[in-house]
Amino acid sequence: MKHELKSSVITFYRKDSEDRERNLKILLDFYQKHYDNFEFIVAEQKHLQSNIDFSSYKFVNHIKLPTIDNSWNKMIAYNEAVKNAFHEKLIFNDIDVIFNPYAILESLSILSKDNKKLILPNDGHFVCVKEHAVNQFKEKLDISYLQSLVDMDFYNQIGYHNENIHIGHTQTPGGGFITKKRNILNCNGFNPYFMGWGYEDNETLTRYNRMGYTVCRLNTDFKPLFHLDHENAEREQNPFYKINNNICNLVEKIDSKHLFLYSNTWKM
Secondary structure, X not given: OOEEEEEEEEEEEOOOOHHHHHHHHHHHHHHHHHEEEEEEEEEEEHHHOOOOOHHHOOOEEEEEXXXXXXXXXXXXXXXXXXXHOXXXXXXXXXXXXXXXXXXXXXXXXXXXHOOOEEEEOOOOOEEEEOHHHHHHHHHHOOHHHHHHOOOHHHOOOOOOEOOOXXXXXXXXXXXXXXXXXXXXXXXXXXXXXXXXXXXXXXXXXXXXHHOOOEEEEOOOOOOOEEEEOOOOOOHHHOOOHHHHHHHHHHHHHOOHHHHHHHOOOOOO
């Protein structure tokens, strides 16, 4: 059975490895299999674009972003996607993350009752799925397969791993969230000064929460964020990592008046 979303799904893409392109294809196929009545926006860094034929996915709105100093910028991508989004409800979903469809539906239901929320559609657990299991999931596209990989005796043990999965966090801020377009616009979108990987998710959640849009996650048991493993992750080697950290620290410390001024220092 397919679930009706009536939402715009937004993801940012850059092809820095074959794994990442594989994961985008898996995510598109997963949405195609499990959902109806939605728009999927792929905001792609032009100089790092994929070989996927997006025309084969009738629900895809493909946006190509200009190259900026040969780097990449997820926040600019998100701003462009939000401005182009057809639906009021927005689902931000990283290309290497799979959410339980029932977690998505539960989040959308919460949002329909309380507009001023950003909802993390998971219970906080970051479960990294290793490569051979990712390839199995590619064929199955079934959330129950991913769930079957997790030994519940070790679900709360950070750092636990076996041949299939690795438990990375139990309160992860990344992977994606669900909110309404008006909430994003009211906060002037996303900070485009974040370059590359690091702290952009933390800043977004902190700033929106402090500006009156409650950030919450699901309380129900066993709805992890499943991360599809990939090679060549930039991580802390990002040359802008320290600058990103400083921006995030600023947002956490400044008072409310300066926070609103800060949030208007860029053009969405």
